[in-house]
Amino acid sequence: xxxxxxxxxxxxxxxxxxxxxxxxxxVIFTKQASDWGMLVRTLHDPLVLExxxxxxxxxxxxxxxxxxxxxxxxxxxxxxEFRGKSxxxxxxxxxxxxxxxxxxxxxxxxxxxxxxxxxxGIIAAMLFVSAPFTINAARDGFLAVDERLEHxxxxxxxxxxxxxxxxxxxxxxxxILSGAIMTWARAISEVGAILIVAYYPKTAQVLVMEYFNNYxxxxxxxxxxxxxxxxxxxxxxxxxxxxxxxxx
Amino acid sequence: xxxxxxxxxxxxxxxxxxLSFEVKNGEYFIILGPSGAGKTLLLExxxxxxxPDEGRIFMNGADITELAPEERGLAYIPQxxxxxxxxxVYSNISYGLKIRKVPKSEIDRxxxxxxxxxxxxxxxxxxxxxLSGGEQQRxxxxxxxxxxxxxxxxxxxxxxxxIQTRGKLIGEMKRWRKELGFTALHVTHSFEEAVSLGDxxxxxxxxxxxxxxxxxxxFSRPAxxxxxxxLGFENIIEGIAEGRILKANGLEIELPEEAEGRVRxxxxxxxxxxxxxxxxxxxxxxxxxxxxxxxxxxxxVRVRLKSEGVELRAFITRSSMLEMGIEKGKEVYVSFKASAxxxx
Numbered sequence: 001x002x003x004x005x006x007x008x009x010x011x012x013x014x015x016x017x018x019x020x021x022x023x024x025x026x027v028i029f030t031k032q033a034s035d036w037g038m039l040v041r042t043l044h045d046p047l048v049l050e051x052x053x054x055x056x057x058x059x060x061x062x063x064x065x066x067x068x069x070x071x072x073x074x075x076x077x078x079x080x081e082f083r084g085k086s087x088x089x090x091x092x093x094x095x096x097x098x099x100x101x102x103x104x105x106x107x108x109x110x111x112x113x114x115x116x117x118x119x120x121g122i123i124a125a126m127l128f129v130s131a132p133f134t135i136n137a138a139r140d141g142f143l144a145v146d147e148r149l150e151h152x153x154x155x156x157x158x159x160x161x162x163x164x165x166x167x168x169x170x171x172x173x174x175x176i177l178s179g180a181i182m183t184w185a186r187a188i189s190e191v192g193a194i195l196i197v198a199y200y201p202k203t204a205q206v207l208v209m210e211y212f213n214n215y216x217x218x219x220x221x222x223x224x225x226x227x228x229x230x231x232x233x234x235x236x237x238x239x240x241x242x243x244x245x246x247x248x
Numbered sequence: 249x250x251x252x253x254x255x256x257x258x259x260x261x262x263x264x265x266x267l268s269f270e271v272k273n274g275e276y277f278i279i280l281g282p283s284g285a286g287k288t289l290l291l292e293x294x295x296x297x298x299x300p301d302e303g304r305i306f307m308n309g310a311d312i313t314e315l316a317p318e319e320r321g322l323a324y325i326p327q328x329x330x331x332x333x334x335x336x337v338y339s340n341i342s343y344g345l346k347i348r349k350v351p352k353s354e355i356d357r358x359x360x361x362x363x364x365x366x367x368x369x370x371x372x373x374x375x376x377x378x379l380s381g382g383e384q385q386r387x388x389x390x391x392x393x394x395x396x397x398x399x400x401x402x403x404x405x406x407x408x409x410x411i412q413t414r415g416k417l418i419g420e421m422k423r424w425r426k427e428l429g430f431t432a433l434h435v436t437h438s439f440e441e442a443v444s445l446g447d448x449x450x451x452x453x454x455x456x457x458x459x460x461x462x463x464x465x466x467f468s469r470p471a472x473x474x475x476x477x478x479l480g481f482e483n484i485i486e487g488i489a490e491g492r493i494l495k496a497n498g499l500e501i502e503l504p505e506e507a508e509g510r511v512r513x514x515x516x517x518x519x520x521x522x523x524x525x526x527x528x529x530x531x532x533x534x535x536x537x538x539x540x541x542x543x544x545x546x547x548x549v550r551v552r553l554k555s556e557g558v559e560l561r562a563f564i565t566r567s568s569m570l571e572m573g574i575e576k577g578k579e580v581y582v583s584f585k586a587s588a589x590x591x592x
Contacts, residue, residue: 148330151297154317155324156344156395166343170334 025228032225035218042222051207051223052230058119058203059188062126066134066183071176074138075164079147092136095129103128104196121198129193130186137179141172177242185235249273249431250294250322250399255303257293262286263455264293266303271399271433276425279435280442281452282478287435288327290452291401294433295324307398322399323392327407329384331376337387338372344395362390365427367420382413393428402434406441418444443467443484443512444592451475463512468559483515483560489591498556502532502586512592519588520562522551523581524572534583539576542569549574553582 032039042048077089095103107115107124115121145168153163169176191205199206204227212220250271257264264286271277281287292298294305296317304313312320323344332340338359345355363369366386376384385405392400405421406414418441425432425445435452436442442449443463450460451471459471467484470476487496489507494500503513521527526534537555549569553560560582564574574580 146328146330148326148328149332151292151295151317152324152326152330153332153343154297155295155320155322155401156391157318157347158343159316159318162347167332171332 028221028225028228032221035221038218039222039225042226047202048204048207048223048226051202051204052226054119054122054201055188055204055227056230058122058126059184061119062123062130062187063134063180063184065123065127066131067176067180070131070134070179070183071138071169074135074140074176075142075168077135077139078142092132095132100129100190100192101196104193107193107197115197117198117200119198119201122194122201122203125193125197126187126190129190130183133182133186134176134179137182138172138176141175141179142168144175145171174242174245177245178239181235181238181242184238185231188231249275249308250433251306251309252294253304253306255290255293255300255305257289257298257300257302259289259298262289264290264300265455267452267455267457268303269450269457269460271431274429274431276432276434276445276447277450278442278446278448279433279450279452279457280437280439280446280478281435282437285437285452286455287437287452288403291324291403291433291435295322295401296320297324321397322401323395323397324401325388325392325403325405327404329388331384331387331391333376335375336372337368337374337376337379340376340387341372341391341394343391348395358394359390362394362428365424366390380413381409382417385409385417389424393424393430398431400430400432402432404436404438405434406438407436421445439480439482440592443514451478453478468561480516483517483520485513485515485558485560485589487511487513492586496558499535499558501589503591504586504589505591507591514590514592515560515584515588517550517561517563519584520560521583522562522564522568522572522574523583526581527583529583530585531583532586534581537580537582539574539578539580541576542574553580555582 073092077085077092098106104125107121107128111124115124149167149171150163153167154160158166189205191209194203194206195209202210204223208220208223208227211223252267252269254266254268255264256266262284267290269277279287279290289298293300296312296315296319300313304311306312307321317324332343335343341359341362342355345358350358359372360369363372366389368383368386368390371379371383371387376387379387385408389405406417409417422445434441434445446463448461449463449466450457451466452458453474458475459466464484464486466475467479467482470479485494485496485499485501487494487499487501487510489495489503489509489511491506491508492503494503494507494511494513501513521529521531535555537553537560540552540554540559543550543552544566547566548563549566551562551564551569551574553562562582568574572580
């Protein structure tokens with residue numbers, strides 16, 4: 001019998017990427033495990049704790065703003081055909097192709113002191129680079145909702161707004177939340193634009209860089225580990241919650 | 249009740265051309281047309297999902313052309329039923345009532361009542377995707393009827409069902425109509441649905457309503473060749489059935505199966521045998537008839553006959569016509585087997 005090896009070949013090729021992603025994670029954790037004292041000391045560093053708090057706060061605020069503004073936009077993109085729609089689509093995806101340092105410069109040139117070194121600045125930078133995830137996920141989520149369901153809801157007496165909240169939104173919700181989680185994750189991993197727009201108040205990702213520049217690899221490693229653990233824990237928890245919701 | 253006045257609409261590859269018709273209170277009106285005729289678009293225009301390019305729509309005399317779907321007082325069941333997949337059957341049915349802020353106990357009572365009639369009481373806690381096609385259809389009907397709409401719009405409600413379920417549900421639909429007394433506009437490509445359920449029929453071809461009338465009129469007197477071709481030249485005999493006998497005007501016709509009450513039976517013209525003398529055959533039905541008209545269609549001839557006020561059409565070959573000397577006013581015998589009849 002002739003065996004088909006294509007899928008095994010592809011799996012072998014693809015596993016390179018998995019290893020490539022997993023390996024540095026594993027290595028940094030193992031190395032840090034042998035340097036326990038430094039980790040504990042870092043966890044007691046008020047500067048570090050403050051920075052972690054800032055990161056969490058700004059990333060969460062960014063995700064919420066992206067939801068509030070991105071969901072309506074996603075709905076319009078999913079439901080209406082209009083002139084210039086492809087242009088709008090392109091604008092939504094622009095942040096993905098602009099280098100993040102350039103994003104910082106652009107924001108600073110445009111809004112200058114209004115966002116310089118403030119929470120607003122951090123959130124502004126994060127929102128710019130991470131909003132597309134929520135917008136696109138919302139659009140895809142709404143596209144997957146059969147428009148006829150809304151039509152039926154209308155004939156049953158629901159206004160357009162009511163049909164949106166009772167039919168379209170609940171059905172697209174898991175897709176939208178997945179997008180919001182991606183937005184949150186992208187926001188908390190943003191450095192380039194934040195460095196330029198708002199070095200202070202200090203966020204954990206900026207602090208990692210500062211410690212690396214001032215004190216070297218060994219000092220920046222523990223914060224990195226804490227940041228990774230924190231981000232991954234929240235990311236996985238949210239994904240799990242959304243996944244459970246979607247299957248319910 | 250519903251009055252549609254010269255509606256025109258272009259949308260994608262579909263078009264409606266100056267459609268006008270009326271659905272009367274309590275009536276079951278069927279629009280019959282092949283797929284692609286624009287039937288769904290017509291329903292969507294009436295439901296208010298699209299607005300017409302031209303023409304007006306009236307409900308009980310009031311112009312509703314510009315009203316939003318939720319202000320029109322009608323319920324729409326699309327072809328795939330469009331049940332809300334994230335809600336249970338109960339929540340699906342209660343949707344319209346909740347929006348109307350009907351008290352909870354009242355909602356409960358209404359849902360029990362309608363699900364009893366539709367035979368879906370045992371499904372109320374289930375999610376739509378766990379239901380069979382027939383069950384989904386019943387839920388869709390319950391959801392639409394529970395708000396007591398002035399008019400029910402149905403888009404090919406039986407098209408997605410297997411043949412057995414379809415036959416059963418068509419029968420049930422007649423019963424539900426009797427029990428719930430709703431007015432319906434039903435679009436379909438199925439000849440069988442039109443004959444079984446329709447009080448009146450409109451034949452729609454290429455976005456135009458070619459002919460409207462009672463089922464018997466439309467089937468026995470197609471307005472033109474196109475309609476006749478689409479309908480398949482069937483003879484539709486209408487009458488009162490008692491057991492195996494169908495009384496249609498003066499004729500007593502033997503049926504292949506037992507039936508009661510007002511029924512329609514279909515008979516293909518090629519199944520009718522003409523003879524000059526009564527003949528002894530296995531055919532259970534033989535009647536004297538008078539030739540009303542003869543139409544030559546190439547090698548075939550269509551003979552229109554009248555027997556005790558019942559109109560029949562038969563096909564014979566040209567040579568038989570000449571041999572038998574068939575012409576207008578001639579008396580002949582028509583015979584056909586009971587098994588050639590299809591009872592709707």
